[in-house]
Amino acid sequence: MAQVNLNIDDLNGFMDHIINNNRFLQKQGKLPVAIEVLGESGIGKTSTVKQIAEDHSLDFVKLNLAQIEELGDLVGFPVREFQMYKEKVVTIPTQDKNLQYGAGKQAATEDMVKMSSNTVTKKVGQWVSEMAVSDYLNNGYKMTGKNRMSYCAPEWISGKKKGGILLLDDWNRADQRFIQAVMELIDRQTYISWSLPEDWHIVLTANPDNGDYMVNSVDAAQKTRYITANLQFDVNCWARWAEEAGIDTRCINFLLLHPELVTQETNARAITTFFNAISSFENFDDSLSYIQMIGEGSVGDEFASMFTTFINNKLDKLVTPKDLLTHDNEQYILGELTGCVGKDDSYRADIASTLATRLANYAVVYSKENTINQKITDRLESLCTKEHFTNDLKYLIVRTIFNGNKQKFNKLMMKPEIIKMTVK
Numbered sequence: 001m002a003q004v005n006l007n008i009d010d011l012n013g014f015m016d017h018i019i020n021n022n023r024f025l026q027k028q029g030k031l032p033v034a035i036e037v038l039g040e041s042g043i044g045k046t047s048t049v050k051q052i053a054e055d056h057s058l059d060f061v062k063l064n065l066a067q068i069e070e071l072g073d074l075v076g077f078p079v080r081e082f083q084m085y086k087e088k089v090v091t092i093p094t095q096d097k098n099l100q101y102g103a104g105k106q107a108a109t110e111d112m113v114k115m116s117s118n119t120v121t122k123k124v125g126q127w128v129s130e131m132a133v134s135d136y137l138n139n140g141y142k143m144t145g146k147n148r149m150s151y152c153a154p155e156w157i158s159g160k161k162k163g164g165i166l167l168l169d170d171w172n173r174a175d176q177r178f179i180q181a182v183m184e185l186i187d188r189q190t191y192i193s194w195s196l197p198e199d200w201h202i203v204l205t206a207n208p209d210n211g212d213y214m215v216n217s218v219d220a221a222q223k224t225r226y227i228t229a230n231l232q233f234d235v236n237c238w239a240r241w242a243e244e245a246g247i248d249t250r251c252i253n254f255l256l257l258h259p260e261l262v263t264q265e266t267n268a269r270a271i272t273t274f275f276n277a278i279s280s281f282e283n284f285d286d287s288l289s290y291i292q293m294i295g296e297g298s299v300g301d302e303f304a305s306m307f308t309t310f311i312n313n314k315l316d317k318l319v320t321p322k323d324l325l326t327h328d329n330e331q332y333i334l335g336e337l338t339g340c341v342g343k344d345d346s347y348r349a350d351i352a353s354t355l356a357t358r359l360a361n362y363a364v365v366y367s368k369e370n371t372i373n374q375k376i377t378d379r380l381e382s383l384c385t386k387e388h389f390t391n392d393l394k395y396l397i398v399r400t401i402f403n404g405n406k407q408k409f410n411k412l413m414m415k416p417e418i419i420k421m422t423v424k
Contacts, residue, residue, distance in 0.1 A: 003038060004227075007234035008048050008241075011037065014229060015052050015203075022201055034186045034202040036171075039231035041213075042269025044241075045205040048231070049167050058201075059164030061156050065182075066173035075181050075191045076154040083146040084136050085125035153194040163199040172206040172215040179216060186225050202226075212264060235259035236357065238268055243321075243361040250284065250316040251275035256354040257315070258306060266299045274298040284311045318355065321362035325379060337388050349390070356393040359383065363397075364404030372408040377415075385417045 006014060015035065022032035037045045046062065053060040068074060125144065128136050129152070133143075171182055181191070182204070189196045196202075204226065207213040235256060242252045255262070255271065262268060277294050281287040288308055295304025310316060319336040327333040341352040363380065380401070384394045398418060401409050412418055 003230045005230045005232055007232055008044060008237040009234070011048055011229055011231055012052060012055075015049075016056075018227070019052075019056055019058075019201055023199060026198060031187075031189060032201055034204065034226040036204040036206055036226050036228045037231050038206050038208060038228050040233070040264050040267055041207060042267030043231055043233055044268060045231055046167065046169055049165065049203050049205070053165040057163070058199075059160055060167065061160070061164060062167045062169055063156060064169040065178050066170040068174070068178070071177050071181060072154065073156075074154060074178060075185075076151040076194060078149055079152050080130045081127040081148050081150045082130060082133055083125060083144040083148075084128045084133070084141040085123045085144060086139075086141045088122050088124050090120050090122045150193040151191060157194070157196065160197055160200075162197050164197070164201070166196065166200060166202050168202065168204050170206065171204045172209065172218055173213075174216070176216065179218065179222070183222055183225060233262050233268060235262070239357055240361045240364075242272075243358070244365050247272065248275055248279040249320050249322075249358075250318075251279070252358065253315065253318050253354055254307060254310050256357055257310070257350055261303050261306060266303050270299050271303070274303075284316050315351075318351065321355070321358040322366075324355070324359050324383065325363055325366060325376060330379060330382065334382070334386065334388070337383075341388055343387070352389055352393060356389050356397055360397045360400035360404075363401045363409075367401075367405040367408045372405075372411070374411075377409075377412050380409075380412055381415050381418060 004014075018033060018035055025032055037049065039045050050060055050062070063074060065074065072078075127148070127150070128141075168182055171179070184191055185196070186202055189200065189202070207215055209215050209217055239252055239256055262271065274295055277298065278284070278287070278291050281291070284291060288311060291311070292304050292308055295307055318340050319333065323333055324337065337355070340348070340355065342348050380397075383389070384397055389397070398412075402413055
């Protein structure tokens with residue numbers, strides 16, 4: 001199947017383009033393009049699409065097709081409609097043919113305008129649902145004798161106006177009736193007698209059809225009606241999200257050190273659940289048995305055992321990015337950093353990479369709610385110019401924080417040593 005492989009950052013940029021391009025198409029009277037986000041469970045498909053809707057100030061509707069039993073909950077319920085009409089007498093004034101007007105002029109007196117009147121009886125008709133027929137009859141309407149089957153708009157679209165994302169979650173877990181109805185919506189953004197408002201975009205989420213999930217196969221003709229983006233786990237994207245979400249700092253370090261542990265069975269959602277379940281333990285050393293037990297029940301034996309090894313090796317005691325950035329005693333904190341990453345032959349490149357990533361992400365999150373004063377700027381300059389991080393990690397820190405908040409970190413970018421380091 002044709003598809004493009006993306007991480008969450010890539011997907012954000014990709015969908016930005018699709019949304020803007022759909023608006024361009026609709027202005028030309030063309031139909032918008034639908035997107036399928038394909039990926040393993042727990043990777044963040046739904047939450048990413050929801051965030052994109054918020055970023056674009058779009059309404060957001062999520063329907064989990066695997067949990068809907070009635071097709072009407074997706075496309076509306078059928079209703080019989082009757083054609084009815086009401087007779088209305090219309091008066092049509094006409095001017096005397098002999099009356100002459102000059103260009104752009106009006107008659108000088110009223111008696112110069114000779115008027116005559118014609119009256120016609122006009123039938124005003126409309127289609128009325130069977131539940132409202134009696135009310136229309138009571139208001140003078142009559143039946144034409146014609147009727148049809150139609151569909152009333154579903155509840156989820158009721159009252160919705162211009163601009164929104166319709167997320168059809170787990171769509172390939174639904175049965176074929178729903179899949180066919182989805183194809184109808186994608187084809188025309190219309191289902192028989194109702195339509196999506198302008199600037200609405202359809203996004204499907206799905207699990208891979210690789211034998212590991214209980215999904216329905218979608219044939220080639222259906223696959224050509226949308227663009228598929230295969231969302232893949234990226235530990236750096238996850239770490240940035242985790243920093244902002246307030247995931248336990250010790251746990252973020254662990255996953256940055258062991259991204260290979262993220263698998264289909266041990267996905268990001270299960271891992272986050274495990275981390276949240278142990279975050280109240282102030283000292284992991286004192287709670288190893290509980291951590292192992294919780295881990296076996298959420299992320300499996302291998303992951304739990306690796307995590308307890310991580311604790312036994314004192315790696316949960318790594319200096320925090322908060323201390324790196326804001327601790328009052330710079331010499332003390334630089335000594336702590338040296339103790340974590342080592343030097344010369346004992347240099348731990350993996351730990352240095354983890355702490356550099358954490359520092360950069362934390363600095364961006366910190367800058368959203370705090371002023372970046374001269375002390376913070378000087379601390380970042382010190383961390384990015386001394387020997388604790390390799391040049392590529394220093395560049396990573398500077399690039400991440402500058403891209404994350406250019407305005408607040410502009411003083412740092414003006415430092416001669418930072419300029420020299422970034423242009424190497």
